Amino acid sequence: MNDDTKILVEEFSAFYGENEVVKRMTLPVRRHEILALFGPAGGGKTTLLRSMNRLTDNTRHARHHGRILVDGKDIFAPEVDVVHLRRRVGMIFALPVPLPMSVYDNIAYGPRMSGIRARKRLDESVERSLNRAAMWDEMKDRLAESALHLSGGQQQRLSIARVLAMEPEVILLDEPTAALDPISTLKIEQMLLNLKAQCTVVIVPHNIQQAARLADHAAFVLMGELVEYSDGRKLFTTPGDKRTEDYITGRFG
């Protein structure tokens, strides 16, 4: 296995009951890159993403075959501590979900769950995360305010800062800008490009343009199957597969 591979999805299938939503996919995610998983809705992208930090554990009747390796280790192996895995692989959802508590407590949530109690360390962590999410200046005087009072764009950036506070190695994002205005979207895209320096990013983009703007590598997923995986620039300009081309040029989906 290549040393610059952070995650390797290997012969991976996911099922809900009898319904195979991810079909024998094999796909690498390279370190310090952004991988975009795109394709029509209902194609299994979200399931693949949720499998990468085993949130699918909490879904009834969800099963899988094959492996997902993070740093060469299968995350489904029995000795793996799922809580520890989730602290390394963070997840952002389509709709911003501020927990019903203050901005500060939202960001400090992850560190607290991993056992950090010292106020000073939490303070540092909150400030650092908000800085990395480029929102320290707008938030520093509102830390005690309820996160429910923030705007949608702020809430989603807060969600990202909240994940950053865990210092994750990988960040998974499921259409993070689906509910946001263009300016907030731009801010978040900029943030993701900056984040590459510290972590690996897997995103299900909101649309093809976003995929093209962000992706170092891209994977086209259609009805649970991986149709094409290649360099981002190449895939969006000269797709190798007819179906990819049809989708990109808007002939279906």
Add this chain to the structure above:
Amino acid sequence: MTAEKQVRVWPRVVQRIAFALIWTAALATLMVLAFIVLYVLRLGLPHVDWRFLSRYPEAMGREGGILPAIVGTVVLTLAAVAVAAPLGIGAAVFLTEYTWESRVTRAVRFGAEALAGVPSIIYGLFGFIFFVTYLRMGWSILSGALTLAIMILPTIIRTAEEAILTVPRPYRDVSFGLGATRWQMVTSVVLPTALPGIVTGIILAIGRSVGETAAIIFTAGTALTMPTSLLSPARTMSVHFFVLAIEGISLEKAYATGAILILTTLLINVLANWLVVNAVRRHARRG
């Protein structure tokens, strides 16, 4: 032509009569409620004063106050809730967060439903034969509280479960996604968010305990003395009220005790409603 007209008119007449009856039924129900509350308060409150609340009864309750009965009610109720609340909330958390629908959950739900349907006199018989006699706890606050605890358990489970189910699903995903264990997720997100509903359930359970008579009279006894420990017998306000009324000891004191019971019931209901309304309002703001 007349036939057609009849077809059109007749349903309207029927509707008018039916609606009038329904309105009457609704207003009559409200009036019965108002009558019961006002009747007891009007005849009881004039006999309620600080001395009534703060003094010991004399001559079987014919004279003096109801202090021991107040203390008995409070202690018995608190003890019952102290036992039932952790069990009930724990069971609700188990049903909602720790398992899928299965034979076990069906058994637990069936058990809770069946317990909710058992009449209080059966609880009284059971408490007497099990706690008082078999476990040799005697007529005591402990026997009464344990009996009451089983009785209010279904209410607490049901309301806690309902409250927990209103906690948005994504909160759980976020919490897990941030590396929380299941128990951390429950204690840091689910329970705080569901708290108003859970507390409402506990308050309603308190109301049921305060008003209970049949289950207590054979388990906690009817001793009209100040309880000194969990093993002392005790008389609650409801039991005291019942004894005063049925043995014709003192109508005046019965009315006064009844007024206190009604006031307590009112207070509990207002509190529960206020919590619910507040929680709804908070949710609305959130959305």
Add this chain to the structure above:
Amino acid sequence: MEGLRERLIARTLLVVACSVVLALAIITYFIFRAGLPIIFHLGLDDFLFSTRWMPADEGGSYGIGAMALGSLWVTLGALVVGVPLGVAVAVFSAELAPTWLANLIRPAIQLLAGIPSVIYGFVGLMVLVPWVRQHLGGPGLCVFTAAIVLGIMILPNIISISEDSLRAVPPAYRQGALALGATRWQTIWGVLIPAARSGIMASIILGMGRALGETMAVIMMIGNSLQVPRSLLDPATTLTSNIGLEMAYASGQHREALFATGVVLFAFIMILNLIANVVSRRRVQA
């Protein structure tokens, strides 16, 4: 370490949840253990159908026939009062009431459910008993009085469950009927109530269980006379009120007989609950 703790917590919660089932099992076991022997000793027939209950007899006579009839009359009477009134209020609250009034009725019904049964019994005793004595004759302490007050006491059960099932009827039913030119009442009577009938049935059965099991209020109003009531204005006694009154001093075989009465009551209520359960489950499937 964390994993172990989590597993311990999960196991504890499982045990806690199962305590509900355990409690039900212990209650059933102890009630039956205390009551069954004497039923076998006397014979089920004699125990159920003999109307002679005389603990003072030589060897004691224990037949619950009279009380069972008393319970039956009082419960049916309570249903006659409570069902039409309760369903009407449910319809009112779900369909007719302006929002502000519906918002007033819900807490009012909750309050009605919260009033202690001794208060119901007492108000019945002070207000209704003298009225019945004066205007209808008899001692006033009778089946009629108890049934009316019990009918009011079961209102909250009937109203809340019926209202829920009325509200659960899909709006399309209502709009469909109205669109066909039915009046609102025709819609309620011909469409909504039939659609909600399993829920309404369940509420009635649960109300019946509540009426059958009520003790303190009945003791205060029924006169507690161990005879078979010949008319609604006769005093009588019920299974529950007899237990409630005599447990205070009974011992030996007498006490066993009271537990045996409890066994009969318990079995009846369990059957009612099961029926209600089946009836309302059918609603979910339909």
